[in-house]
Amino acid sequence: MHSVSNTESTILNLIQPFDAKTDREQIDLLQALGRILAEDIKSELDFPHWDNSSMDGYAFRHADLEEVEQLAIASQDIPAGSTEAPPLGKGECVRIFTGGMLPEGADTVVMQEDVEIVGVYLRLKAPSTKGEYVRHQGEFYRSGITLLSKGTKLVGTDLGALAALRCQTVPVYRQPKVAIFSTGNELVSLASQDPLKLGQIIDSNQYTLAALVTQAGGIPLLMGAVPDRQESLRSAIETAIASADLVISSGGVSVGDYDYIDRILAEMGAELHIQSVAIKPGKPLTVATFSSSLNNALTASGEKRCQLYFGVPGNPVSAMVSFWRFIRGAIAKLGGGNASSWYPQFILAQTTQDLHAQGRRETYLWGHLAWKSGRAIFDPVENYSSGNLISVIGTNALAILKVNQTYVPAGETVAIVQI
Structure with missing residues (x-):
């Protein structure tokens, strides 16, 4: 079983980013x-394209104040957008508006509230600093x-x-294309008009993962639900590999009699790098790569690009946690994002309730993060069943309890990753 940090580094090391020239x-x-x-x-x-005023007021040459007590007001105003700004004569000023281009000779603007108009002359009611209220070209x-x-x-x-x-x-x-399909005999398409039979459930993972892929900057290619039959699964995997840059399947990666994904991947020549992770929820995670003729993706040099396959658990929340913790960063690196976008961003927040974990695996507890009086506050949900899709509605953060950490009391801080 791989640690969370080892799994993250393994995945990111396997990703070959898009080429800036061809992709x-x-x-x-x-x-x-x-x-x-x-x-x-x-x-x-x-930017700015030319010297301009940041205030409504009057533009003038600051050095003129050493020789005159009042400035003569030029007859022509300079509104924003004016392309005509006659040069200022000595001892002159001109009415100018915010964004107006400074005339030749002007280097300072005084706010209209700080002047007194006496006929055609202007007096400053307060000292002025050279360059005040001027936005210089290229500043x-x-x-x-x-x-x-x-x-x-x-x-x-x-x-x-x-x-x-x-x-x-x-x-x-270009945006990475991500093929998505679900596995399981119990799954029914949302588009089906037939009443649900006992034992059947709607294939919600297809919609969840598609939304998360879109949020991560990818283009989801929905392939529907595939029954737990080896020939059907193999065909779905072949189609996914041929049509996408990255593949995500949900279900079929645990140790049950009908969990065929890992076996089929191995038979197809894939290299399995990860098959289980010390994380809760999300322990059964498969990470495999294809570099055979099934994979049509090429690098800039014309070589086959090592293509990633993710097999996430079928339980809805487990699939989400696997995506948030590992796949989101993989899509970011594949799609050319900066290294800072490959990793989750962690903060510390105060929990409103006691947090518990068994301690054997790194545990992720979902809830709501808010800011109160400048502090990050985490409010956990009440039910942490990985099959409880309803409990995730509106959640925006995961609290993390490390391996061997079994308890965080209410009022204490805990590491949080925002989702």
């Missing part, structure tokens, strides 16, 4: 939210400097900055 596409900026940059982004524009960004680095996952604020610098399209890695 990429150029997409419209509006479609780029959540995508991963395939190259560094630079702009030919400075925020200089052209040619890397703005966003390769591997960055684009968020909304990034798109705004890219738009301001006139980047209409961006180069991104």
Whole structure:
């Protein structure tokens, strides 16, 4: 049985990231939210593009204050968007609005609240500092400097900055295709109109894993439920490998008489790296690789890409924990994300209830994380059955009890991974 940390490192070492030259596409900026940059982004524009005012007020040459007590107000205002800003004469000032381009000769802006207008003259009611309320060209960004680095996952604020610098399209890695199928004679498709018979359950894992793959930046390819028959399972695995970059199956990886996945993978020439993990829930986890002719994925050099196969438990929460802890990071690395995105982000939070574990395996307890008075607070759910899909509704965090850790009393801190 592998430790959690060993399993994580094994998986990440097996992943061969997409190539930035061949596994990429150029997409419209509006479609780029959540995508991963395939190259560094630079702009030919400075930002701001020119010196401009950050306030409504008056622009002037600060040195003129040493010679005059009041400034003559020029007749022409400078609103935002104006392309005409006549040079200032000595001892002059000009009405300017936020975003307006500074005229030649001006180097300072005074707020309109800090001046007194006397006819066509302006007097300052408070001392002014040279350069005050001026946003200088290139102050925020200089052209040619890397703005966003390769591997960055684009968020909304990034798109705004890219738009301001006139980047209409961006180069991104293509999204990993992830084939998903469930195993089990008891599974029924959600689309089925027939009443459930005794012993049958809806194939919910198909929807859960598809949603998690989408959240992780992948494209789910749903293959439905496959009965526990070896020929059917082998056919499903062959189809999945041929059509996707990564495969996830749920069920069939434990030690029951109908758990065929590991046996079939071995017969098909896969190398099994992981078959069980010291984690609860999620102990029966299979991690295998294919590099045979079944796998059509190629690296930039034309070699076969080592393709990962994940067999997660059939219990819904076990499948989720396996995904959150191991597969999410694998998709991030495969899809070109920065190394920081490969690993879960841990924080410490105060638990509102006692937490218990047997201590033999690293234990993950789900619940709700909130912030109160600047502190992270974890509120666990009441029922931790790995088959209780209802208990996971609305949860956003997992509390972690390490091996040999059996108890965390209410009010104490515990390691938390946000999901």
